[in-house]
Amino acid sequence: xxxIMCDSGPLISFSDTCLISVLPxxxxxxxxxxxxxxxxxxxVLNPINVHRYAFSAIRLHKTxxxxxxxVIDVDSHLMxxxxxxxxxxxxxxxxPMKLIHAGExxxxxxxxxxxxxxxxxxxxxxxxxxxxxxxxxxxxxxQFGQRIIVDKRSLDEFTSxxxxxxxxxxxxxxxxxxxxxxxxxxxxHKEQAFHTAIYALKQAGCSLSExxxxxxxxxxx
Amino acid sequence: MAVFSSxxxxxxELFVRRNSDGLKQFAVETSLQALQNNDKRxxxxxxxxxxxxKLMEKPYIARSSRWAKFSKFLLQKLAQVEKCNDASKTxxxxxxxxxxxxxxxxxxxxRFVFNVVEKAKVKAATEIYSHGASIGVAIELTGxxxxxxxxxxxxxxxxxxxxxxxxxxxxxxxxxxxxK
Numbered sequence: 001x002x003x004i005m006c007d008s009g010p011l012i013s014f015s016d017t018c019l020i021s022v023l024p025x026x027x028x029x030x031x032x033x034x035x036x037x038x039x040x041x042x043x044v045l046n047p048i049n050v051h052r053y054a055f056s057a058i059r060l061h062k063t064x065x066x067x068x069x070x071v072i073d074v075d076s077h078l079m080x081x082x083x084x085x086x087x088x089x090x091x092x093x094x095x096p097m098k099l100i101h102a103g104e105x106x107x108x109x110x111x112x113x114x115x116x117x118x119x120x121x122x123x124x125x126x127x128x129x130x131x132x133x134x135x136x137x138x139x140x141x142x143q144f145g146q147r148i149i150v151d152k153r154s155l156d157e158f159t160s161x162x163x164x165x166x167x168x169x170x171x172x173x174x175x176x177x178x179x180x181x182x183x184x185x186x187x188x189h190k191e192q193a194f195h196t197a198i199y200a201l202k203q204a205g206c207s208l209s210e211x212x213x214x215x216x217x218x219x220x221x
Numbered sequence: 222m223a224v225f226s227s228x229x230x231x232x233x234e235l236f237v238r239r240n241s242d243g244l245k246q247f248a249v250e251t252s253l254q255a256l257q258n259n260d261k262r263x264x265x266x267x268x269x270x271x272x273x274x275k276l277m278e279k280p281y282i283a284r285s286s287r288w289a290k291f292s293k294f295l296l297q298k299l300a301q302v303e304k305c306n307d308a309s310k311t312x313x314x315x316x317x318x319x320x321x322x323x324x325x326x327x328x329x330x331x332r333f334v335f336n337v338v339e340k341a342k343v344k345a346a347t348e349i350y351s352h353g354a355s356i357g358v359a360i361e362l363t364g365x366x367x368x369x370x371x372x373x374x375x376x377x378x379x380x381x382x383x384x385x386x387x388x389x390x391x392x393x394x395x396x397x398x399x400x401k
Contacts, residue, residue, distance in 0.1 A: 002398050009356065012368060029399055042367065053368060059311025090353075098259045101357025117398050122371075123354035124383040131385040139382055140353035144253075172395045179396075202380075205356075209381040215388035 002031045002118070003112040006069070007104065008042040009122035010170035011035070015043075015056045019170075019197060022177045023068050029180055030061075033069050033120075036110050036175035038103040040064065040071050072110055079109040082161050086129055086155035090137060092144060096151070099125055102217055108162050118166045122206040127167045129158065171216065177187060178221050191221055200220045225312045228266050229302045236273055237297065244274035252345035255353055255362050264345050264363045265316040269343035272323045282330050291326055295319060339366060346370050351379050 014020045023033055037041075043060045047053035064070045083105035090097045104126045111119050121127060128136035133155060137148045173195055174182070183190035183197075198216045202208045208216075228251065229235075235243040247276050248270035255263035298315050320338060327337040346365035350356060356374075360367055386394075 008367065009371065012371065016368065031399075046272050047368075056368075067384060092257055095257060097353065099353060100355045101361050103357045118395070123350075123356040124380065125350075125353065125358075128383060128385065135383070135385065143352045165396070166315060166394060168391065172391050174354070175392055177396045178250075198401055204376040205368075205374065205375045206262050207374075207380040207383060209384050210378060211381070212384065212388050219388075219392075 002026075002029075002114040003034060003069050003114060004031055004168070004173075005036075005107050005116045006039065007107050007113070007119070007121040007123070007126075008039050009175065010042050010120045011039070011063075011069070012056070013122060013170045013201050013206055015059050016204050017197065017200040019174065019201070020059055022174055022182060023063060024066075025177050025180075026173065027068055029176075034072050034114060034116065035064075035069050036074050036103070036106045037071055038074075038106050040069075042103065050062065064169050064183045072114060074106045074110045075113050076109075078112065078161070079105045082108050082158065083159065084218055085154045085158040085161065086217050088156075089129075089133070089151050089158055091141065091149040091151060092140070092146060094149075097140070097148075108165060111165055112161070118168045120168050120170065122201075124207040127169075127207070130165050130167055133152055133159075148204050153161060169207055169208070171212075174198070174201065175216070175219065176183060183221075191219075194219070194221065225262070226302065228263075229299055229312075232266065232269060232273075233296070233299045235270070236277075236292075239277060241274040241278050244270045248274070248341065248344065249348055252363070253352055255306040256349045256352055256358075259362070261362055261364075262313060262316065264342075264398075265320060267324065267345040267348075268338055268341040268363075269316065271344055271379075272320075272327070272337045275337050275340070276323070276326065276330075282326075285330060287326065287330055291322060294322060318357050333360070335369070339369065342366070343369050343373050346378070347373055347379075350374060351377075 014022055044057050048057040083100060083102055086100045087098045090099060105107060137150055141148045169220045178194045183193040186193045195217050198213060202213055231247060235247055248267040251263050251266040281286050300320055302311060302315050324336055324338040342363045342365035346359040346363040349359040349362055
């Protein structure tokens with residue numbers, strides 16, 4: 001069983017690009033998708049009463065009803081430790097910068113609590129804090145024209161609390177599904193289906209660089 | 222930090238001079254101040270600045286009697302703010318009233334599918350996101366709609382600065398997960 005904790009972003013992107021069936025497809029390959037109550041609120045409870053977004057919310061609601069997404073509780077103590085350490089790690093002009101939100105911290109905490117294999121998240125800050133905090137610090141310094149001071153103790157605490165977390169994006173989930181036959185029903189158009197779906201995910205907010213999009217276009221299945 | 226009275230003064234000056242570029246710059250600066258200070262109220266200045274800029278750029282709006290009425294309202298509200306500090310409720314009330322009026326104006330007069338105030342939130346959130354904060358923080362500070370924000374960001378080249386692993390490295394990791 002491959003336990004995948006999901007942030008809101010990939011789920012919303014899949015729903016908006018008519019790719020929500022990637023989830024049941026991957027479930028048949030052994031994936032189990034978990035979400036926190038905050039994510040459920042964001043993808044279903046909030047948008048379901050907004051006409052523009054209601055249908056997307058209904059589709060995701062059905063995914064929960066069909067038990068393809070499982071809502072799990074979060075250890076709030078661990079969540080707060082993760083959030084507080086992340087948000088004390090970088091100082092700009094002597095002040096700590098708030099980098100991540102409680103929702104993102106909850107996903108990280110829930111990942112650790114449930115022994116997950118991957119966190120599906122499309123936004124870049126959480127990913128960078130885990131994979132390359134120095135790159136994030138450099139970027140912020142460049143953007144503000146001011147050097148970020150790293151509070152090593154806080155960053156080390158965050159790194160320790162989130163050690164071993166594997167980040168994947170909606171694009172990688174789509175790629176693994178495609179490799180296993182997701183677009184086979186498209187026949188000779190299956191590669192084009194994948195390549196254009198990657199563009200659609202980027203437009204829906206998946207943090208993909210131009211180079212990465214080009215690299216995805218080169219994939220053959 | 223928030224020296225709100227100077228923000229109101231600057232806003233007034235830019236509006237009176239019909240400096241739409243200045244208002245947009247003001248919007249960017251105040252959104253980043255909101256991030257640095259973790260202060261949602263500064264985002265309201267950003268929303269006002271951007272909304273004013275976009276509305277005044279449209280001749281059919283700027284020449285309307287409704288705009289003339291709004292201009293009087295805005296200047297009256299700004300005049301109410303003699304001295305503002307962090308704890309002042311007057312500041313919050315004035316900002317709320319201005320944003321509310323801008324939203325109504327945009328709905329009534331605008332030819333936009335998306336209200337200019339909501340667009341201003343997305344713009345502010347994008348600045349905050351591009352300067353290091355997560356999408357969650359950007360949304361929390363600005364109240365921007367997540368989907369609209371994700372869609373807007375998706376159409377930019379922001380992600381180009383944030384590559385860590387290669388696509389092949391990521392795909393190999395995912396394949397390993399499913400082989401276990």
